[in-house]
């Protein structure tokens with residue numbers, strides 16, 4: 001390597017040596033599918049992901065089946081998966097009814113979810129941000145009582161399909177509320193994928209003033225093709241937890257036109273190239289991505305996944 005390039009590389013901000021990848025495909029990825037997917041298929045997907053080495057898999061969502069019918073099989077899914085010791089299987093819980101179901105199903109982590117945008121909170125959970133926090137108070141207390149991990153997710157942290165602009169200050173305000181509820185981890189979510197790297201860094205740096213950066217995660221949808229760049233930019237400012245979805249599955253029922261999360265295969269390929277450890281077997285994730293894509297009858301939305309799969313056949 002020439003001296004100039006070497007000096008340039010040495011001046012780069014350092015990246016974390018290891019990151020945690022939370023696989024959200026079985027929940028965020030599948031929740032928007034119109035055709036009902038059987039519990040058996042969902043269970044096989046989760047089991048494949050467990051074998052691939054994820055330490056955290058979002059497997060279920062105990063929300064109203066009238067609002068998100070695809071997640072109505074969550075109890076069966078949680079009962080059918082082969083759990084591996086040490087793996088956290090998470091479930092969304094919008095209220096105490098959801099919490100009770102998650103508790104009965106043996107969720108290791110419950111996820112309360114609100115938004116940095118008032119308009120999106122109304123569309124997604126039918127209440128204001130303040131009302132959602134009040135509703136989560138009991139869920140948070142019950143989670144603590146049962147020693148279940150509590151994660152908070154903040155949608156529309158970089159823009160809202162109904163309200164438009166969202167400021168870093170608005171995101172920080174919700175982070176403070178979730179921190180005060182006792183969240184162990186807080187997700188900064190780009191629901192509609194409009195964030196770009198410098199904007200993402202500004203938001204991450206602002207919220208890190210309110211909550212430890214080691215417990216903040218980046219949840220990026222890839223609607224505008226910015227997700228990998230945003231993950232890289234987040235790592236530059238110290239974020240080391242990222243959400244991704246096998247085969248790039250997904251979309252939010254309450255954010256029309258939003259595509260899936262960044263594909264897990266693409267994230268893993270980038271991390272390998274950067275020498276950032278994930279402890280996850282990319283080949284097994286590619287297999288899981290091909291499995292679920294075949295089941296859904298379409299090609300995976302993962303460039304790395306499809307390229308690796310094609311190379312195997314060639």
Ligand SMILES: CC(C)(COP(=O)([O-])OP(=O)([O-])OC[C@H]1O[C@@H](n2cnc3c(N)ncnc32)[C@H](O)[C@@H]1OP(=O)([O-])[O-])[C@@H](O)C(=O)NCCC(=O)NCCSC(=O)C[C@@](C)(O)CC(=O)[O-]
Pocket residue numbers: 028031061062063064065066067068092094095096097098099113124125126153154155156189190191219221252253254
């Ligand atoms: C919050 C509510 C329930 C309010 O919905 P509501 O209609 O205001 O609530 P309600 O209390 O009046 O209940 C209505 C009906 O739902 C039932 N119900 C009530 N709660 C539950 C429950 N937990 N489990 C099962 N059933 C439930 C309840 O029993 C009742 O049934 P009925 O008496 O009419 O037969 C509703 O708005 C809801 O379920 N919303 C969930 C929407 C959702 O899941 N969105 C997708 C997930 S968020 C997301 O994807 C974003 C994220 C996290 O990935 C980050 C990002 O990318 O942005």
